[in-house]
Amino acid sequence: MSFEYPPDLDADPKIASYFSRGLRNGRWFKILMSLADQATISGVRFVTSVMIARCAGNEVLGIYSISFGFLLIATCMQDTLISAPFTLFHLRHEGDKRRSYHGSSLIQVVTLGIVSALSFGLVWALGGWLGNSPGLNEALGMLALATPFILLREFARRVELARLRITTAFCIDASSGLLQLLFLGLLIQFNLLHIVGVYLATGASCAIPAFAWLFIAYRGNTYHRGSISAEMARHWSVGRWPFIAQVVGILHFQGVVWIVGWQLGTAIAGLFAACNYVIFFINPLALGVCNSLSPLAVITYREAGLYRVRTLIAFAMSVMGTIVAVLSFFTYWYADTVLTTIYKDPVYQGHAFLMLLLGVNMTLGVAHMMNDQGVWAIEKPKWLLRSTLLTVGVTLVLAFPFIKEWGLNGAAWSMILGRFVGLIYQSSNFFFFSIPPTQPARLTKISVVTPTLNAARYFSTCLESVQSQRCPTVEVQHLILDGGSTDGTLNLTSGYPVTLVPRPKDMNLVDAICLGFEKAEGDLVVFLGADDVFLPGALRIVAETFQRERRDVLFCRTRWVDAQLQSLGELAPAPRRLTASAHACLGWCYMSASSTFMTPKLYREQGGFDRSYLKSSDYEFFTRVLWSKIPVSRVPKTISMYRRHDDNESCRQDDDYWRDYHMVRQEFAPKNYFLQVLLGLALKTWIYARNPFWAYHQLRRKLRSGHLRG
Numbered sequence: 001m002s003f004e005y006p007p008d009l010d011a012d013p014k015i016a017s018y019f020s021r022g023l024r025n026g027r028w029f030k031i032l033m034s035l036a037d038q039a040t041i042s043g044v045r046f047v048t049s050v051m052i053a054r055c056a057g058n059e060v061l062g063i064y065s066i067s068f069g070f071l072l073i074a075t076c077m078q079d080t081l082i083s084a085p086f087t088l089f090h091l092r093h094e095g096d097k098r099r100s101y102h103g104s105s106l107i108q109v110v111t112l113g114i115v116s117a118l119s120f121g122l123v124w125a126l127g128g129w130l131g132n133s134p135g136l137n138e139a140l141g142m143l144a145l146a147t148p149f150i151l152l153r154e155f156a157r158r159v160e161l162a163r164l165r166i167t168t169a170f171c172i173d174a175s176s177g178l179l180q181l182l183f184l185g186l187l188i189q190f191n192l193l194h195i196v197g198v199y200l201a202t203g204a205s206c207a208i209p210a211f212a213w214l215f216i217a218y219r220g221n222t223y224h225r226g227s228i229s230a231e232m233a234r235h236w237s238v239g240r241w242p243f244i245a246q247v248v249g250i251l252h253f254q255g256v257v258w259i260v261g262w263q264l265g266t267a268i269a270g271l272f273a274a275c276n277y278v279i280f281f282i283n284p285l286a287l288g289v290c291n292s293l294s295p296l297a298v299i300t301y302r303e304a305g306l307y308r309v310r311t312l313i314a315f316a317m318s319v320m321g322t323i324v325a326v327l328s329f330f331t332y333w334y335a336d337t338v339l340t341t342i343y344k345d346p347v348y349q350g351h352a353f354l355m356l357l358l359g360v361n362m363t364l365g366v367a368h369m370m371n372d373q374g375v376w377a378i379e380k381p382k383w384l385l386r387s388t389l390l391t392v393g394v395t396l397v398l399a400f401p402f403i404k405e406w407g408l409n410g411a412a413w414s415m416i417l418g419r420f421v422g423l424i425y426q427s428s429n430f431f432f433f434s435i436p437p438t439q440p441a442r443l444t445k446i447s448v449v450t451p452t453l454n455a456a457r458y459f460s461t462c463l464e465s466v467q468s469q470r471c472p473t474v475e476v477q478h479l480i481l482d483g484g485s486t487d488g489t490l491n492l493t494s495g496y497p498v499t500l501v502p503r504p505k506d507m508n509l510v511d512a513i514c515l516g517f518e519k520a521e522g523d524l525v526v527f528l529g530a531d532d533v534f535l536p537g538a539l540r541i542v543a544e545t546f547q548r549e550r551r552d553v554l555f556c557r558t559r560w561v562d563a564q565l566q567s568l569g570e571l572a573p574a575p576r577r578l579t580a581s582a583h584a585c586l587g588w589c590y591m592s593a594s595s596t597f598m599t600p601k602l603y604r605e606q607g608g609f610d611r612s613y614l615k616s617s618d619y620e621f622f623t624r625v626l627w628s629k630i631p632v633s634r635v636p637k638t639i640s641m642y643r644r645h646d647d648n649e650s651c652r653q654d655d656d657y658w659r660d661y662h663m664v665r666q667e668f669a670p671k672n673y674f675l676q677v678l679l680g681l682a683l684k685t686w687i688y689a690r691n692p693f694w695a696y697h698q699l700r701r702k703l704r705s706g707h708l709r710g
Helices: 018-055 058-092 095-130 134-162 166-189 195-217 225-264 266-304 306-333 335-343 352-377 381-432 456-467 509-519 538-549 580-586 600-605 617-627 655-668 673-690 692-705
Strands: 444-452 474-482 524-527 553-561 567-571 596-598 632-643
Touching: 018 058, 018 166, 018 266, 058 095, 058 134, 058 195, 058 225, 058 266, 058 352, 095 134, 095 225, 134 166, 134 195, 134 266, 166 195, 225 266, 225 381, 266 306, 266 335, 266 352, 266 381, 306 335, 306 352, 306 381, 335 352, 352 381, 444 456, 444 509, 444 538, 456 474, 474 509, 474 538, 509 524, 524 538, 538 553, 538 632, 567 692, 580 617, 580 655, 580 673, 596 600, 617 655, 673 692
Parallel strands: 444 474, 444 524, 553 632
Antiparallel strands: 524 596, 553 567, 553 596
């Protein structure tokens, strides 16, 4: 006997796309807030540069630009060795371990700030002794004072971005930016704007919101001395290649500026840098998207796998590349007007083609940045370094002859070709090369409990779907508990490696499920009705998620079907923030038993299914699990088909059903009736908005039956 699945069962419908569903869950708002956050940072830096140029002169602006490069190295070190690993690892800890990890990361930031301050102070002391430029020496001395606070502010925003608290990150950056502009304005008002004042204003404007954040949002975290060195070693193992890559990457622009200055003079080098600063207005858009894309790529790879994260990054690269290309073209079209308006100097006229080339370089650079987030999510940092080395190497090798032959246009061409080579190398690795698993696949034993009673009509498809799940990483134990079927149900099991568990004829369904769970020997156990079906490869997906996350409960996606297996819509996994109180007010169990897997250990610790519930023991049990606030895994892939038909025992909303519902509500729901109604309505609204096809079929069924309750 063979069973053929409908052709769309193993397909992943567009409506179920992880990224699309994420956007409908409010990520558009978070992306927009990320753009606003990055626009604030870049805007403050740009306005600061203009204020310095117009009120302190080009010499002070030059000193500021040169010294700012040293600060970039410190922030680059923090980004790659602390903040980016934090984004990657903080999701892997829970409870006290997460608080300890947060505290350890903060200690690392403080340590880096102290080391940076001492380093800048040493350079300042040596510079004074060697007689270096007084202005540059003063800038380095002030950096020694300001850098720890700048790094702390940057860490605060990166922590909030990693938690996807984009609004909090925006508040930190907006308050810091407003304070910085306020302090600079006061210095200008009293004619005190110079390099010392600039860095004093920057340090103070970062310190105030950073310490406020520590007091408000980062309290309660702890640290253990023994764990700090271990976390630093783990951060270094992941972040050392991106750190080297980012330091080398600075040369892609700065190195070309140095070569232009050497071959064509410092004035021409300044003109080239100024044109680049104008095209950098696109940076807030690109970096803002990256701030949301980086944690989103990590979560996508963790929950949905390699294919999904590749799709996500390809989408981001194509969309962002197109947007940047269009913006760059408009910059080229109005180049003369834009440049002369900003810099008030006619020397900037006639450089429209240079702006076009710089726009092409920016387009390639933004696509490269989007690809970087995917490479980081799959933990392949060496690709970042190799790609950056290729980019910088090709750029600098070509820059010497190109600049000599074509001037500033040649400098832009060298940057374009270098960026193109690096992007081709990295994207080909990310999209086309096979990526072996980080650790050998382990065998997972899954016990499937199926009580039966005269279920021959549908049981063969159930059996076939379970037996087809066997693969090198999954061992299946299928426990059959028959209640005395007379229609040949047990005859269908012949030839299948199933375990028949004796069951008294007078034992009800709940007692049979409890007996099956007690006999289960697997790492995970699940209930599958005799009329329900697993989709192809379902248990392999569950096993991979379990081995990766090691959670005691896994909530998976479910497809509702009719008696002929025609789709009635799908239910997404339960939301992460679902509470027991809200679930108790819903009136029915949102989690489908056939798509909810648990460890036998958790089942025993929770006391098993309550046998006093005749119709809704699963409703009470899963609400009890939510009440315990146990960490759960969510599997966005569709795992099983729950068959709805007239013979379903669970479809009958009789007196026993409503008695069970009121018992759950009385035990777990708020005592205030108005709050019960409000919570139930809020959860139902989320469910219908989150699962529109399912909601449509439910509404149509209720309209046909004239029963609209629930």
